[in-house]
Amino acid sequence: MDELAGLGVAALAGEYHSVVARAAAGRADALGLPFLCSSAVLDALTERPTEWVARLAPPQSRGWQVYADFLLGAGHRRIAVAAQPSVYWASGTRILRDHLAARGGTLTELDMSALTPAAVCDKLVDHRATALLLLVGHPDPAVPIVKSVCGDQRLAEIMIGAPAGQPEFAEWATSLGDDSAGVPFLRYLPERLGPLGARVEKALRERLGEAPSFVAFEGYDTVAVLADVLRSHGADRARIAESWPRVAVEGTRGQIRFSRTPGISVWQWARSPIQVVDRDPAEPDRFRILHAG
Structure with missing residues (x-):
């Protein structure tokens, strides 16, 4: 500068x-x-x-509150976040926790500076979480976490989300193949x-x-x-x-x-558009709009 x-x-x-x-x-x-x-x-x-x-x-407070509303609307009340130390991830965790708590949801933070992807799976089972949010860097440790969770039969019903938008990029799909789909994230585009x-x-x-x-x-x-x-x-x-x-x-x-x-x-x-989207499991190169705010 x-x-x-x-x-x-x-x-x-x-x-x-x-x-x-x-x-x-x-x-x-x-x-x-x-x-x-x-x-x-x-x-x-x-x-x-x-x-x-x-x-x-x-601003993050607006976008991540929209994401929290999407989670609640999809029936998720027990949320876990796999987070790395960062002012950005800490801010996102706080926004999610406050918004969810005011509406009957709970948020558990999993410290990725201390846990392996396999240990994350054990924690998710212990906390009976229905959704795991990736507040981590891509490709590492995001990709190993997704592979570990998707490969754990105990977590077959859990939803993986990535509010910061990692699944937007082609490298995500290349790294994860079929596991890249169905991971909701925020993007800033209008419906049309x-x-x-x-x-x-x-x-x-x-x-x-x-x-x-x-x-x-x-x-x-x-x-x-x-x-x-x-x-x-x-x-x-x-x-x-x-x-x-x-x-x-x-x-x-x-x-x-x-x-x-x-x-x-x-x-x-103030009027920038916000969507929650994911890659369509039937066609991973196509994005589905799940929620807008």
């Missing part, structure tokens, strides 16, 4: 991972450098309210793409040789917003930051506007 600021960049786009984005956003605020965050969802993206940072992805989204989806599919992930649409929308802001307000950093509340850009997933959201320290696209 310091190097880019020193080079005189007008604004920054990114960033793929919430923990890295949190560090970048904090530094952008300190430097007075406009930063449009495309994918990171941590509610506390900066320690204090800032005028310099705007975000397209929905509009004309712009359909054109972008077609162009990306031709270039990539496969269907683009929702992250590709986030990236396109980030560039579209920054291009509009730069055309309208030039390359002055202060003017760019001042323009966030006046943005009105047609993106691939709807019209993008930024506003102040209670509890969120950055300018936020």
Whole structure:
């Protein structure tokens, strides 16, 4: 961030991972450098309210509450999470636990810094969990956990979920084969793409040789917003930051506007779409929409 600021960049786009984005956003605020965050969802993206940072992805509290509602609607009341130490996973666990507890559900945390995949299976049986959520990195330890659980006859009825979205990517299906399907996750797409989204989806599919992930649409929308802001307000950093509340850009997933959201320290696209989807067991390359919020 310091190097880019020193080079005189007008604004920054990114960033793929919430923990890295949190560090970048904090530094952008300190430097007075406009930063449009495309994918990171941590509610506390900066320690204090800032005028310099705007975000397209929905905050974690909103998305993961939608996921908790999906679990409850599917009849799950005894939830376990296999989690690694991380501010992102800890935040997600807290959101899920609070939302489930208020509606009669329970959440048990399994510490993956201390458990093997086989030990996870034993814990799931002990706790009589009906759903296991993977709050871990991909491919390791996510893939070994899924293989272990799917191979344990005691857990034939358990649902595996991955709210952070690991099953979106082709590597998930390649690593797990048939076990890759039926794992619900969050993605940030509308039920139907509009004309712009359909054109972008077609162009990306031709270039990539496969269907683009929702992250590709986030990236396109980030560039579209920054291009509009730069055309309208030039390359002055202060003017760019001042323009966030006046943005009105047609993106691939709807019209993008930024506003102040209670509890969120950055300018936020408040109406970003949220879905819970999985890979269809009958056709793993096809995604099924299970829930929307």
